[in-house]
Amino acid sequence: MNITKVKDYEEMSFRAAEYLLKKIVKLKKPVIGLATGSTPEGMYKYLIEKKEEISFKNVTTFNLDEYVGLSKDDQNSYHFYMNDKLFNHIDIKKENTHLPNGAAKDLKQECRDYEDAIREAGFIDVQILGIGVNGHIGFNDPETPFTSRTHVVDLDESTRKANVRFFQSIEEVPRQAITMGIETIMESKEILLLISGKEKAHSLARLIEGPVDEKFPASILHKHAHVEIIADEAALSGVG
Ligand code: F6R
Secondary structure (H helix, E strand, C coil): CEEEEECCHHHHHHHHHHHHHHHHHHCCCCEEEECCCCCCHHHHHHHHHCCCCCCCCCCEEEECEEECCCCCCCCCCHHHHHHHHCHHHCCCCHHHEECCCCCCCCHHHHHHHHHHHHHHCCCCCEEEECCCCCCCECCECCCCCCCCCCEEEECCHHHHHHCHHHCCCHHHCCCEEEECCHHHHHCCCEEEEEECCHHHHHHHHHHHHCCCECCEHHHHHHHCCCEEEEEECCHHHHCC
16 A cells, blocks of 8 residues: 555645546546545545546546435435536536446345446446545445445444434434445555545554454455555554
């Protein structure tokens, strides 16, 4: 794992955007894995700023996850988030953007179709990841098998609480989600993990210094050949 230390959230976001833009320019048909949450928002802003210089017409995207039971236009769905924070502002073709459909009738089939779509696209060139305070990647909470593929998960109470800030109340936070599996994420050719803030300091220290263990899902990243981490000073403050 290669770690780049940056000053703060702004610099992390800027560096991440630069990293992605270089890939987009270099690859003929880039396939980019995207994340939601607070961490990548700044990166999306920088990507939008470059829209006059760099075209996203050849870019295909796959998001990590989506809540079960929310329609695509629900303001709390990750479909809505991605359209609002990125896709509506760049020249990407909407048909090339993919998120699991959390409103699908047959969720298991939806998971299989999502896996097929990633494979048919030639797998993900760069997967953007954030990390949960419990070490989750995607919605793969602790004890998710490292061999998991795209699947439906019952969300951890800690994960629901961490995400209540986007909803009116905890009751509104969905109890299930569809997430890319850990093995699916690990098939990405490169992984770019972004970490900012002192509330993530413990998680980053655990990731860097701790063992590879299903109790801390992100620890599997030690087994990947090409992981770039961009972390700010606050996030790195717990590293010994
Ligand atoms: C989001 C996702 C999650 C988040 C993680 C960190 O698509 O899969 O794993 O990356 O929960 O969330 P934030 O960035 O809000 O701290």
